[in-house]
Amino acid sequence: MTAPAARPHVVVLDYGSGNVHSAVRALERVGADVELTGDAAAALAADGLFVPGVGNFHACLRGLRAADGPRVIDIRLAGGRPVLGVCVGMQALFDGSSESAGGQPEEGLGQWPGSVDRLDAPVVPHMGWSSVRVPEGTRLFAGVEDQRFYFVHSYAALAWHLHPEGAFAAVAPKVTWATHGTDFVAAVENGPLSATQFHPEKSGDAGAHLLENWVRSL
Amino acid sequence: MAAVSVATRVIACLDVDAGRVVKGVNFENLRDAGDPVELAKLYDAQGVDELTFLDVTASSGDRATTYDVVTRTAEQVFIPLTVGGGVRSVDDVDRLLRAGADKVGVNTAAIARPELIAEIADRFGAQVLVLSADVRRRIGDDGRRTGEFVMTTHGGRTPVDLDAIEWCARAAELGAGEILLNSMDADGTRDGFDLELIARVRAAVTVPLVASGGAGAAMHFAPAVAAGADAVLAASVFHFGELTVAQVKAALRAEGVTVR
Numbered sequence: 303m304t305a306p307a308a309r310p311h312v313v314v315l316d317y318g319s320g321n322v323h324s325a326v327r328a329l330e331r332v333g334a335d336v337e338l339t340g341d342a343a344a345a346l347a348a349d350g351l352f353v354p355g356v357g358n359f360h361a362c363l364r365g366l367r368a369a370d371g372p373r374v375i376d377i378r379l380a381g382g383r384p385v386l387g388v389c390v391g392m393q394a395l396f397d398g399s400s401e402s403a404g405g406q407p408e409e410g411l412g413q414w415p416g417s418v419d420r421l422d423a424p425v426v427p428h429m430g431w432s433s434v435r436v437p438e439g440t441r442l443f444a445g446v447e448d449q450r451f452y453f454v455h456s457y458a459a460l461a462w463h464l465h466p467e468g469a470f471a472a473v474a475p476k477v478t479w480a481t482h483g484t485d486f487v488a489a490v491e492n493g494p495l496s497a498t499q500f501h502p503e504k505s506g507d508a509g510a511h512l513l514e515n516w517v518r519s520l
Numbered sequence: 521m522a523a524v525s526v527a528t529r530v531i532a533c534l535d536v537d538a539g540r541v542v543k544g545v546n547f548e549n550l551r552d553a554g555d556p557v558e559l560a561k562l563y564d565a566q567g568v569d570e571l572t573f574l575d576v577t578a579s580s581g582d583r584a585t586t587y588d589v590v591t592r593t594a595e596q597v598f599i600p601l602t603v604g605g606g607v608r609s610v611d612d613v614d615r616l617l618r619a620g621a622d623k624v625g626v627n628t629a630a631i632a633r634p635e636l637i638a639e640i641a642d643r644f645g646a647q648v649l650v651l652s653a654d655v656r657r658r659i660g661d662d663g664r665r666t667g668e669f670v671m672t673t674h675g676g677r678t679p680v681d682l683d684a685i686e687w688c689a690r691a692a693e694l695g696a697g698e699i700l701l702n703s704m705d706a707d708g709t710r711d712g713f714d715l716e717l718i719a720r721v722r723a724a725v726t727v728p729l730v731a732s733g734g735a736g737a738a739m740h741f742a743p744a745v746a747a748g749a750d751a752v753l754a755a756s757v758f759h760f761g762e763l764t765v766a767q768v769k770a771a772l773r774a775e776g777v778t779v780r
Contacts, residue, residue, distance in 0.1 A: 323620040327595045357645030423752060427697050429648050429728045431569055431780045432527040450527060450780045452600060454622075454647045454697075481525045503621065504600050506564070 355390030423483020539585030594620025641695025710736025722748025
């Protein structure tokens with residue numbers, strides 16, 4: 303692939319979530335001009351916004367809200383400007399999670415209906431490289447449909463509830479599935495809003511290719 | 521139950537002392553075989569699924585070099601990186617994660633103070649915390665190894681009066697997201713993994729289990745997976761160029777094990 307003429311500006315949202323170093327380097331490697339910041343104005347202005355997230359759902363949501371993340375994401379999406387959520391950064395986009403925070407279910411950003419629940423498998427967390435089932439017409443997975451990606455998580459969206467009908471059917475989200483004990487949503491492409499449950503920044507060449515697909519779409 | 525699609529991981533471990541690989545050997549095409557970053561890149565090119573750095577730096581003054589090595593590795597190798605050795609506190613974990621580690625191994629400090637496991641898991645999530653368990657068989661009154669497994673600390677030098685199977689189960693309950701199970705009896709023998717130990721811990725925990733210690737030949741890895749390991753780790757066979765990661769994966773695949 304040839305490099306785009308201008309390097310798209312990507313903000314990796316820094317809201318206190320774990321190792322974001324790798325995401326920054328991985329995006330730079332595929333041609334993005336990357337800024338690691340928690341500044342809302344910068345996150346609004348960027349060509350692409352990368353929303354990371356590791357650890358506890360409740361802790362991530364608290365950090366995301368403190369950084370004005372929900373409003374930034376809303377405004378970006380209203381303007382059709384790309385957002386990519388990864389791991390808990392993907393989970394945050396659903397209505398909520400049953401991951402315990404003192405026994406209370408935690409509310410998410412509600413961009414997508416449905417909840418995030420614990421995987422039902424003999425071994426949890428799901429940790430390692432898994433294959434995915436990619437739908438027709440995906441942009442993110444173009445060229446890496448048959449590759450494995452690195453997952454590390456105990457919770458996931460076990461069902462997908464957004465099935466637009468009528469005039470909206472043409473823009474139905476592209477949902478990629480994987481299996482660990484049970485089927486779960488591994489990635490979503492929904493207009494400007496994309497997300498992966500796995501870590502593309504830790505998925506070697508396959509992950510780099512996926513990130514490059516996203517960066518080139520900006 | 522639906523199929524589990526995750527591939528068995530092959531992990532390469534590097535012992536790092538003051539930023540240098542311990543006992544470096546010269547691989548062809550490596551500028552500096554003592555540089556952990558160069559070796560990490562080599563293993564990545566061979567198709568390794570994950571890397572583990574074991575920091576054996578004795579002097580705390582030299583620890584800064586460890587953080588530098590972690591950062592340089594994370595900038596150049598885009599697969600998961602675990603760092604263990606000398607991790608004593610939540611702050612140590614925080615520093616390693618900020619430097620670019622994805623997971624952090626704890627051992628001695630968690631035995632001394634088990635609450636440390638919960639503290640780390642609460643702050644960063646269970647998925648970053650690897651319980652590194654250095655296990656020995658208890659020596660019976662007749663001087664022979666028994667089927668009873670006990671914990672050791674300080675790189676296997678100090679036995680602790682703590683049942684290894686119970687400790688692994690308790691650590692998983694406290695929040696460890698993975699167990700790196702290292703047989704100190706098998707370690708260095710190259711006679712194969714301690715399969716009984718793997719099976720005992722597998723029966724006691726539901727978190728991922730990494731088998732370590734004893735790998736000497738490509739045929740040693742599949743039995744560890746059959747005994748219950750989700751991942752297999754080796755150091756010296758890779759380090760001395762006796763086996764490549766690709767050879768290990770081919771041997772696993774030949775035994776019907778799913779690998780990447």
